Amino acid sequence: MTSLRYCSRCVLPSTRPGLSFDDHGNCNCATGKVKASIDWTARESAFRDLVAATSAKGASYDCVIPVSGGKDSTWQTIMCLEYGLKPLCVTWRTPARSPLGQANLDTLIGLGVDHIDFSINPVVERRFMLKTLERLGSPAIPMHLALFAIPLAVARRFGIPLVVWGENSAFEYGGDDALHGPRMTRNWLLKHGVTNGTTAEDWVDDDLTARDLEPYRWPTDVELEEGAVQAVFLGHFFEWDPVRSFEVAKGRGFRALEGKPKTGYYRFADVDDEFIITIHHWLKWYKFGFTRLWDNLSLEIRNGRLSREEAISIIADRGEERPDPEIDRFCSYTGITRDRFFQMIEKFRNPRIWNKDQAGRWTIGDFLITDWNWS
Numbered sequence: 001m002t003s004l005r006y007c008s009r010c011v012l013p014s015t016r017p018g019l020s021f022d023d024h025g026n027c028n029c030a031t032g033k034v035k036a037s038i039d040w041t042a043r044e045s046a047f048r049d050l051v052a053a054t055s056a057k058g059a060s061y062d063c064v065i066p067v068s069g070g071k072d073s074t075w076q077t078i079m080c081l082e083y084g085l086k087p088l089c090v091t092w093r094t095p096a097r098s099p100l101g102q103a104n105l106d107t108l109i110g111l112g113v114d115h116i117d118f119s120i121n122p123v124v125e126r127r128f129m130l131k132t133l134e135r136l137g138s139p140a141i142p143m144h145l146a147l148f149a150i151p152l153a154v155a156r157r158f159g160i161p162l163v164v165w166g167e168n169s170a171f172e173y174g175g176d177d178a179l180h181g182p183r184m185t186r187n188w189l190l191k192h193g194v195t196n197g198t199t200a201e202d203w204v205d206d207d208l209t210a211r212d213l214e215p216y217r218w219p220t221d222v223e224l225e226e227g228a229v230q231a232v233f234l235g236h237f238f239e240w241d242p243v244r245s246f247e248v249a250k251g252r253g254f255r256a257l258e259g260k261p262k263t264g265y266y267r268f269a270d271v272d273d274e275f276i277i278t279i280h281h282w283l284k285w286y287k288f289g290f291t292r293l294w295d296n297l298s299l300e301i302r303n304g305r306l307s308r309e310e311a312i313s314i315i316a317d318r319g320e321e322r323p324d325p326e327i328d329r330f331c332s333y334t335g336i337t338r339d340r341f342f343q344m345i346e347k348f349r350n351p352r353i354w355n356k357d358q359a360g361r362w363t364i365g366d367f368l369i370t371d372w373n374w375s
Helices: 028-037 040-055 071-082 099-109 122-136 141-158 186-192 221-226 242-250 276-282 284-288 292-302 308-318 324-334 338-346
Strands: 063-066 087-092 114-118 162-165 230-233 354-356 362-364
Touching (some): 063 141, 071 087, 071 099, 071 162, 087 099, 099 114, 122 324, 141 162, 141 221, 141 276, 276 284, 276 324, 292 308, 324 338
Parallel strands (some): 063 087, 063 162, 087 114
Antiparallel strands (some): 354 362
């Protein structure tokens, strides 16, 4: 069994994908220092140049904005409108959309945009989601394939020259330095598209044909170039911070959850989906020994709003937070029992960090919190 190593500044463990540690024991917390050294005025000027060049193409729409109605896509839409772009907003419609998610999406559309709400065949989607959970331990692979594929395909087919995404996760959370720039490429998608490195083509089998999976197919870089489509991260041009983007979105009508967060630390995040994203983030517990809460708290530490000690106290108070209502919804949606669900995910428990003690409880050695309840 391997003991976890934790960042000395935030709370993230060495098991988190894309994380690296410097000689001082700090992980990608260094991103904060890098951001402080960036000339954001020059970056904003570069965005103005991009807007001018895009508008000069004279397309029916200047850009596609992938939106869910969440606070980040609301921020993206507000920024693009303020800089004079005419967007077509495109949504992969989750089969688990929440009432609050629908209300926030309606508010986003009400900012003054045309919008496509793209629904995938529910028979295919249900079958695909269960397959990815069983094979790779994630129900969210179809979601991530679709939410990247559909806006890119719409831009290509409608001749729209620009797709505007939010933050670049390779830069914000850790990843290949070569992927820290403004452009989204197929290589970026393979490494940071949250699909376990798979594409739609990898899931073609006797149950799912290539035609079934067409909505999940990412265009190649060549196809995008032939269609003169450029995909960029707005977070490259403007400093991204989840709290700041929430404040901007809230000022234009976006609503957060009342009461405690659905998952993690923020009441304004992951509010548009009833079960897929919650289970996806909780399964980090089995695979890596941390949850969405740890990610969010580490961002708060990096942005100077929490101390490491405060973050550890919050984690200790919350505990594992197994999302039983969401698990029940997933089981109902896919037609499986809870017993089968837990049988499926148990094989993804990381044997390098988990160990069963004499009482039959699964525990993690040298855990960040010494008096953790391993019930």
